[in-house]
Amino acid sequence: MNDTIRSIATIMSDLDGILLFPHVNMDGDALGSASALCLALRSLGKKAYVMISEPVPKNLDFLECGCCITDDSILEDVQLSLQLDCNGLRRIPGRETAWERGRLKGCIDHHATTSKDIRYDFTRIEPKSAATGEIIYRLIKDLGAEITLDIANCIFAAITTDTGNFQHTNTTSRSHEIVGHLYKVEGFNSKVISALIYDRRSKEALMLESAVLGSLDFYADGKLAVGKVTQALLEEYGCTMDEAEGIIQRIMSIDGVEAGCLFKESANNVRASLRGRTYANMEKAAAKFGGGGHVLAAGCSFNLPIEEAEKLLIPELIEAVS
Ligand SMILES: [Mn+2]
Numbered sequence: 001m002n003d004t005i006r007s008i009a010t011i012m013s014d015l016d017g018i019l020l021f022p023h024v025n026m027d028g029d030a031l032g033s034a035s036a037l038c039l040a041l042r043s044l045g046k047k048a049y050v051m052i053s054e055p056v057p058k059n060l061d062f063l064e065c066g067c068c069i070t071d072d073s074i075l076e077d078v079q080l081s082l083q084l085d086c087n088g089l090r091r092i093p094g095r096e097t098a099w100e101r102g103r104l105k106g107c108i109d110h111h112a113t114t115s116k117d118i119r120y121d122f123t124r125i126e127p128k129s130a131a132t133g134e135i136i137y138r139l140i141k142d143l144g145a146e147i148t149l150d151i152a153n154c155i156f157a158a159i160t161t162d163t164g165n166f167q168h169t170n171t172t173s174r175s176h177e178i179v180g181h182l183y184k185v186e187g188f189n190s191k192v193i194s195a196l197i198y199d200r201r202s203k204e205a206l207m208l209e210s211a212v213l214g215s216l217d218f219y220a221d222g223k224l225a226v227g228k229v230t231q232a233l234l235e236e237y238g239c240t241m242d243e244a245e246g247i248i249q250r251i252m253s254i255d256g257v258e259a260g261c262l263f264k265e266s267a268n269n270v271r272a273s274l275r276g277r278t279y280a281n282m283e284k285a286a287a288k289f290g291g292g293g294h295v296l297a298a299g300c301s302f303n304l305p306i307e308e309a310e311k312l313l314i315p316e317l318i319e320a321v322s
Pocket residue numbers: 029030085110130131132162
C-alpha cells in the first residue's frame with residue numbers, strides 16, 4: 001500500500017494535533033523533514049510538534065525551529081502520529097507511548113526496508129527519492145502552505161545531507177529541481193546553510209576522526225575498510241558519538257575501497273554503519289543482522305561486544321565486495 005502525496009495532503013488537511021516522529025540518531029533529513037512539515041502545518045493554523053527523545057546534534061541546531069518537544073502532554077488530542085524518514089517502532093525508541101496516542105498513524109519514508117510492527121493508516125514510501133525531504137517538499141506544496149525561508153533551509157539541509165552534498169548516486173534531477181525552487185525563496189543562501197552543517201566541527205572531533213582513520217583495518221585486497229569508534233576513544237578525545245558523523249564518508253574516499261564499515265560502540269550496543277561504492281550490497285549484509293537501509297548505505301545493530309560483532313559482520317562484508 002502506497003498512498004499518493006495528494007491523498008495524504010487531503011487527509012492531513014482535516015486533522016489537527018499532529019505529532020511528527022523523526023528517527024533516533026536524527027540526521028539532517030530526519031529533523032529537516034520533520035521541522036519543515038511542522039512549520040508548514042503551523043502556518044495552516046494546526047497544532048504540530050516534532051517529538052524527540054535525545055538532544056539535537058550541534059551542527060543541526062538551526063533545524064529545531066521551535067518545533068521539538070520531549071514531552072507530548074502539551075497536546076491534549078493527538079489526531080495523527082506521523083513517522084518521518086523511518087518506519088517501525090525500533091526507529092523511535094523511548095517514544096512508543098507518545099506514538100500510540102495518534103488516532104491515525106502514518107509514515108513518510110524513502111527506506112526500502114519496511115518494518116511490519118506498525119499498522120499504518122497511510123504510507124508514502126519512495127525508495128527512489130534521495131531524501132525524505134523531497135517527499136515533504138511536495139507534500140507541503142500539496143497542503144497549500146508557503147515555502148518560507150525556514151522551511152527552505154530545512155528542506156535544503158535534508159537533501160544536501162542525504163545526498164552527501166549531491167555526490168551520492170541517489171541524487172536525481174528531482175533533487176536538483178527541488179533545490180532549484182528553494183533558491184527562489186527570498187533570503188535563501190545555500191552557502192550559509194552548508195557552513196552551518198559542515199563547517200562547525202570541533203578540534204576534538206577532528207582528533208577523534210584522525211585516530212579512527214589511523215587504525216583502520218583493511219580486508220579483501222583493500223576493498224573493505226573497517227573502523228571503530230569505541231567508548232574509550234570518545235572518552236580519550238572528549239567527544240560524543242554524534243561527532244563521529246562524517247568518518248564513514250572519509251573511509252569511502254579511500255581509493256580502491258568498495259565497502260566501508262564503521263562500528264559505533266554505545267553503552268548498551270554496537271551499531272555498524274555500512275557504505276558501498278558501486279556494487280557491494282550493504283542492505284543485504286545489514287538485513288542478515290536485522291538491519292536495513294539502502295543498497296549503498298545501510299546499518300545494523302548488535303547486542304554484543306564489538307569484537308564479537310566484527311566476527312559476525314566482516315565475513316558478510318568480504319562476501320559483498322568479492
Ligand atoms: Mn533520509
